[in-house]
Amino acid sequence: MPEAAARHTPTERQQAVLDAVLDLLVEGGDQLTMTAVARRASCSKETLYKWFGDRDGLLAAAVRWQASKVRTGNYDRQKLDADALRDSLEAFAANWLKVISSRTSMALNRVAVSHAGSGKSNLGSIVLANGRFAIGERLKPLLEAGRAAGLLAFDDAEEAFRTFYGLVGRDVQIRLLLGDPLKLSTATIERDASYAVDRFFTLFGTAGRPKIRSL
Incomplete structure (x- = not known):
């Protein structure tokens, strides 16, 4: 299960990961993988799974992060x-x-x-x-x-x-x-x-x- 922190207010490090997800979506549309995010955000896939669960969990957190700006x-x-x-x-x-x-x-x-x-x-x-x-x-x-x-x-x-x-x-x-x-x-x-x-x-x-x- 993802850590509770990733489902509420993300830490600065988690915010950087979510910004990397959004950047990749802008650049390549739906060609988004956990490997690509880990590479862009300079973190391990294990950390991504720990914080966000699976790919859908990562996407949900990225959407919440973008929506939180409203x-x-x-x-x-x-x-x-x-x-x-x-x-x-x-x-x-x-x-x-x-x-x-x-x-x-x-x-x-x-x-x-x-x-x-x-x-x-x-x-x-x-x-x-x-x-x-x-x-x-x-x-x-x-x-x-x-x-x-x-x-x-x-x-x-x-x-x-x-x-x-x-x-x-x-x-x-x-x-x-x-x-x-x-x-x-x-x-x-x-x-x-x-x-x-x-x-x-x-x-x-x-x-x-x-x-x-x-x-």
């Missing part, structure tokens, strides 16, 4: 107001757009899509479980805190998250996956994040929501 920002649940909620949602949206538009995420998603239903590996389900679904579980507490503070009104946190996810991502990910040379500058990402949060407040905000900002 953060919801800092907020105090007990003192959450409209501005703090907006700032946290915008931080998440901008962070998520930056991560999904990276070469690393594109390579990871392309391989996962190609493997889905092919029987080659479990990478598709690994990316869903440790990427999209894990990120949802990370953001929903913030949405629920906004509802508890009287700033948001919704019946189901998953549905609210799916709406927010759609407003943020729009068609960006599919365009990038299909090879569109879409360039997302920092200014563009920040503008799109603000736009998404504005629309989300329009749909789910209460009377206490902040005014929509002009773009």
Whole structure:
């Protein structure tokens, strides 16, 4: 069984291994072996098996590591107001757009899509479980805190998250996956994040929501 540390916050050494996995995916798609990772990360295969179990365990840890870069920002649940909620949602949206538009995420998603239903590996389900679904579980507490503070009104946190996810991502990910040379500058990402949060407040905000900002 893999060590517990590799399934939670990886050590610096484990992070270097996971970065090596992601680099290899960018360079060679699904031509990923434990031998290649061990060589790139300058460690033994025995260490990889000890930390991550098998190849799927290593891939799952790499996906979790990539997904961990999407953060919801800092907020105090007990003192959450409209501005703090907006700032946290915008931080998440901008962070998520930056991560999904990276070469690393594109390579990871392309391989996962190609493997889905092919029987080659479990990478598709690994990316869903440790990427999209894990990120949802990370953001929903913030949405629920906004509802508890009287700033948001919704019946189901998953549905609210799916709406927010759609407003943020729009068609960006599919365009990038299909090879569109879409360039997302920092200014563009920040503008799109603000736009998404504005629309989300329009749909789910209460009377206490902040005014929509002009773009």
